[in-house]
Amino acid sequence: MTRSLRLLCAISFAALVAACGNKPADKPAVDVAPPAEEAVLNVYNWVDYIEPTLIEQFTKETGIKVNYDTFDSNELLQTKLLSGKSGYDVVVPSASFLEKQIQAGVFQKLDKAKLANLGNMDKDILTITAKHDAGNEHALTYFWGTSGIGYNVDKIKAAMPNAPVDSFAMFYDPAVIKNFKKCGVTVLDAPDEVIATVLLYLGRDPMSEKAEDLAAAEKVLMAIRPYVREIKSSGYLDDLANGEICLSMGWSGDVGQAKSKAGKGINIQYNIAKEGAIMFFDMLAIPADAQHPGNAHKFLDFLMNKEVAAKNTNFVRYASPNAAAFDGIDKDITGDANIYPTPEVKAKMSPNLARSQEFTRELNRTWTRFRTGK
Amino acid sequence: MGCLKSRGGQRLSGVLARLRQWRPGRGLVIAVPMGWLLLFFLAPFVIDFKISLAQVQVAIPPYTPMFEWVQDKALAIRLHWHNYAFLFTDSLYIRSYIYSLQVAAVSTLFCLLLGYPMAYGIARAEPATRNLLLMLVVLPFWTSFLLRVYAWMGLLRNNGLINNALLSLGLIDTPIQMMQTDFSVYIGIVYSYLPFMILPLYTNLEKHDNTLLEAAADLGARPVTAFLRVTLPLSLPGILAGSLLVFIPVVGEYVIPSLLGRPDQLMIGRVLSDEFFANRDWPVASAVAILMLVFLLLPIMLFQRAQQRNAAGQT
Incomplete structure (x- = not known):
C-alpha cells in the first residue's frame, strides 16, 4: 500500500516536472530569423x-x-x-x-x-x-467608453420618483442613495476611476493627487458606504439584468449589454452624468x-x-x-x-491618467477603507 | 515505466527484487518527497522572501534586483526590510490577519461539530454502506470547486432558489438577505472544507478497537461516559489532523469570501491580492505572504509537538 503510494507520488512528480517544461502553444522551438516570420x-x-x-x-x-x-x-x-x-x-x-x-x-x-x-x-x-x-x-x-450611471428605470422610479438620474448625486448624495439601499446598489471596483468621479461630483480636478482632495473624496465615500451593497467590476451587468440590483456605477458597453440581456419587464438605462465622466x-x-x-x-x-x-x-x-x-x-x-456623446458632454470628460506609485498606494488604501467601511 | 513493461514481467519482477535488496533505495525513496518540498515549497519561499526585500520600480519585473554590479567591480546587495516594518505601521494588515485567524477558527469548529458525528457514523456503518457513504463524501470533488461556490450563490441570492421557494410558499413576504453576510461565508467555507475534516477523522475512528467500548461497558460506563473517556481521547490525533487540514487553507482563503462575502470582511488573502494586483507592489505582497506563513507555522509546530508527545506516550 505505502509502496504504491510512493510510486504514485514519484509519477505525479515526474508529470509535474514534464508539465512545467511545456512551452505555450505555437511558439517556435527554435528562434526563426525575423524576415521568415x-x-x-x-x-x-x-x-x-x-x-x-x-x-x-x-x-x-x-x-x-x-x-x-x-x-x-x-x-x-x-x-x-x-x-x-x-x-x-x-x-x-x-x-x-x-x-x-x-x-x-x-x-x-x-x-x-x-x-x-x-x-x-x-x-x-x-x-x-x-x-x-x-x-x-x-x-x-x-x-x-465611459463609466456612468446604470439603472433599472422602474425600480428607481418606485424608490424615488424625482431621482436625479443624470447626476452622480445618485451615488454620492446620502439623501438620494439611501432610497436605493433596499433595491440594491453596486459601485465599480476601480479605485482610481471611481475616486475621479467623486472629484468630478465635488467640482474638483478628477486627476488631482493632492492629499486634501483625496480626503474630501474619502469623506463622501464613507458617508454613502452603508447604502452600497457590493463593490465589483464584473457580474454587475447580470445583477442589473435580472433585477437583483437597481443601480450600478458601470461601464457604458457593459450596461448596454445588460440592457439587451434584461429579462421581460426589466428596463435598463445608462446615463453619462451631467458632472462629466472618466473616459x-x-x-x-x-x-x-x-x-x-x-x-x-x-x-x-x-x-x-x-x-x-x-x-x-x-x-x-x-x-x-x-x-x-x-x-x-x-x-x-x-x-x-x-x-x-455630444461635443458639449465630451468637453467635460477626462481621460483616466496614471497616477504616481505613491499616490496609487494612498488611493488604494482609501479604497480599502471605503470597501470595508472602516 | 512503459519500456520496463514491454520487456516482460519476469524481467520486471527481477528488477523489483533487486531493488528491494538494495538498501540505499531507502534514501532514494525519501529523496522524492524531499525533492518535492525543495522544489515546490522551499524554492518559491526563497524567491518570495527575496522579492519581499526589494523595492518597487516601474520595470520588468516590477521590483529592484537584490544583487547588482556596481561599475562592474563590486557586487552590491540591497536588502530593504522596511516592507515588513510597513505592515506594522498600518493596522489594516494586523486586523486582517486576526480576522482571517478568527474565520478559520470558527469554520474549523463548525467543521468539527458537523464532521465528527458524520465520520463516526461512517466508521460504525456496515462495510458495504461504509464505502457508499465515503463515496458520497468524496463525490462533490468531481465537480469544480468554483462551480460549487457559484451554485451556493444561486441558492442564497435574493432572487435565488431558497428565497423564491419561501416566497411562493407564502412563508416570507420579502426575500431574506443571505448573500454577502457572515452566514453565506461560513456556509461556503464549511461546505467546501467539510470533507477534509471527515476523511482523517474517519481513518482514525475506523481503527478503534470495539472491545475497548465493551470493556468500558462491562466496568459500568454508560455510552456517553465511554465515548468521552475512550473514543474521544483516542480520536484526538484525527481531530488534530482534520482541524489543521481545514484551518490552514481557510486562513489564506480568497475565493469564497470574495464570491459570497461582504466587502468589509477583509481576509488576508484579499489584502495580498490587492497589494499584488491593485498596488502593483510585489515586495509588500511578498512580505504579507511570508508573514502569513510565519503565523501558520505556529499551529503546525504545536501539532508536531502534540504528535511527538502522543508517540512518546504510546511507547
Missing part, C-alpha cells in the same frame, strides 16, 4: 470584445493563423506583462495601465509605415490618448518581446480598416475611434448620446 499570431484580448467572424476573415485574407486568448481584468494582463515573456503578439490594456507599462518597457514602438489605415483614426481621440502615450507611438485605440481607452499594443511583430502590425491595420471597424463596433457596442467607419455603424449606436 511564422504565419501565426497570438492575441490576448478582453472577453466578448471582437466580432467573432473577423478572426476567420483575417486568416482568410492573410493566411496568418490566430491564437485568440481572453482575459477579464487589466491587473491580470499587467501581471503577465510585467513578469516578462508573455508569449503574446497583440494585447489590449486600458490606457491608464498602458501608460505605466510603457514606462516599464513592456511595449515596442509601432512601425507606422506598416499601418496604412492609420489615417482613419479620429483626430480628437488621438489628441486625448497622446496624454497616455506621447505621440501615440506605442498603441492604437481599439474602443473607448477609458482600450489600446492595441505589441509587447517588446513579441515573436511575430510583422503579423501583429498586419492585424492592427486590419482592425483599422473602415468596414472591419464598423462591423466590429456593431457587435461590441462601444464607441469606435475610427472616424472613417462612422457611416457604417448602426444608427442606434452612433445616435445614442451615451455611447457617442
Whole structure:
C-alpha cells in the first residue's frame, strides 16, 4: 500500500516536472530569423470584445493563423506583462495601465509605415490618448467608453420618483442613495476611476493627487458606504439584468449589454452624468518581446480598416475611434448620446491618467477603507 | 515505466527484487518527497522572501534586483526590510490577519461539530454502506470547486432558489438577505472544507478497537461516559489532523469570501491580492505572504509537538 503510494507520488512528480517544461502553444522551438516570420499570431484580448467572424476573415485574407486568448481584468494582463515573456503578439490594456507599462518597457514602438489605415483614426481621440502615450507611438485605440450611471428605470422610479438620474448625486448624495439601499446598489471596483468621479461630483480636478482632495473624496465615500451593497467590476451587468440590483456605477458597453440581456419587464438605462465622466481607452499594443511583430502590425491595420471597424463596433457596442467607419455603424449606436456623446458632454470628460506609485498606494488604501467601511 | 513493461514481467519482477535488496533505495525513496518540498515549497519561499526585500520600480519585473554590479567591480546587495516594518505601521494588515485567524477558527469548529458525528457514523456503518457513504463524501470533488461556490450563490441570492421557494410558499413576504453576510461565508467555507475534516477523522475512528467500548461497558460506563473517556481521547490525533487540514487553507482563503462575502470582511488573502494586483507592489505582497506563513507555522509546530508527545506516550 505505502509502496504504491510512493510510486504514485514519484509519477505525479515526474508529470509535474514534464508539465512545467511545456512551452505555450505555437511558439517556435527554435528562434526563426525575423524576415521568415511564422504565419501565426497570438492575441490576448478582453472577453466578448471582437466580432467573432473577423478572426476567420483575417486568416482568410492573410493566411496568418490566430491564437485568440481572453482575459477579464487589466491587473491580470499587467501581471503577465510585467513578469516578462508573455508569449503574446497583440494585447489590449486600458490606457491608464498602458501608460505605466510603457514606462516599464513592456511595449515596442509601432512601425507606422506598416499601418496604412492609420489615417482613419479620429483626430480628437488621438489628441486625448497622446496624454497616455506621447505621440501615440506605442498603441492604437481599439474602443473607448465611459463609466456612468446604470439603472433599472422602474425600480428607481418606485424608490424615488424625482431621482436625479443624470447626476452622480445618485451615488454620492446620502439623501438620494439611501432610497436605493433596499433595491440594491453596486459601485465599480476601480479605485482610481471611481475616486475621479467623486472629484468630478465635488467640482474638483478628477486627476488631482493632492492629499486634501483625496480626503474630501474619502469623506463622501464613507458617508454613502452603508447604502452600497457590493463593490465589483464584473457580474454587475447580470445583477442589473435580472433585477437583483437597481443601480450600478458601470461601464457604458457593459450596461448596454445588460440592457439587451434584461429579462421581460426589466428596463435598463445608462446615463453619462451631467458632472462629466472618466473616459477609458482600450489600446492595441505589441509587447517588446513579441515573436511575430510583422503579423501583429498586419492585424492592427486590419482592425483599422473602415468596414472591419464598423462591423466590429456593431457587435461590441462601444464607441469606435475610427472616424472613417462612422457611416457604417448602426444608427442606434452612433445616435445614442451615451455611447457617442455630444461635443458639449465630451468637453467635460477626462481621460483616466496614471497616477504616481505613491499616490496609487494612498488611493488604494482609501479604497480599502471605503470597501470595508472602516 | 512503459519500456520496463514491454520487456516482460519476469524481467520486471527481477528488477523489483533487486531493488528491494538494495538498501540505499531507502534514501532514494525519501529523496522524492524531499525533492518535492525543495522544489515546490522551499524554492518559491526563497524567491518570495527575496522579492519581499526589494523595492518597487516601474520595470520588468516590477521590483529592484537584490544583487547588482556596481561599475562592474563590486557586487552590491540591497536588502530593504522596511516592507515588513510597513505592515506594522498600518493596522489594516494586523486586523486582517486576526480576522482571517478568527474565520478559520470558527469554520474549523463548525467543521468539527458537523464532521465528527458524520465520520463516526461512517466508521460504525456496515462495510458495504461504509464505502457508499465515503463515496458520497468524496463525490462533490468531481465537480469544480468554483462551480460549487457559484451554485451556493444561486441558492442564497435574493432572487435565488431558497428565497423564491419561501416566497411562493407564502412563508416570507420579502426575500431574506443571505448573500454577502457572515452566514453565506461560513456556509461556503464549511461546505467546501467539510470533507477534509471527515476523511482523517474517519481513518482514525475506523481503527478503534470495539472491545475497548465493551470493556468500558462491562466496568459500568454508560455510552456517553465511554465515548468521552475512550473514543474521544483516542480520536484526538484525527481531530488534530482534520482541524489543521481545514484551518490552514481557510486562513489564506480568497475565493469564497470574495464570491459570497461582504466587502468589509477583509481576509488576508484579499489584502495580498490587492497589494499584488491593485498596488502593483510585489515586495509588500511578498512580505504579507511570508508573514502569513510565519503565523501558520505556529499551529503546525504545536501539532508536531502534540504528535511527538502522543508517540512518546504510546511507547
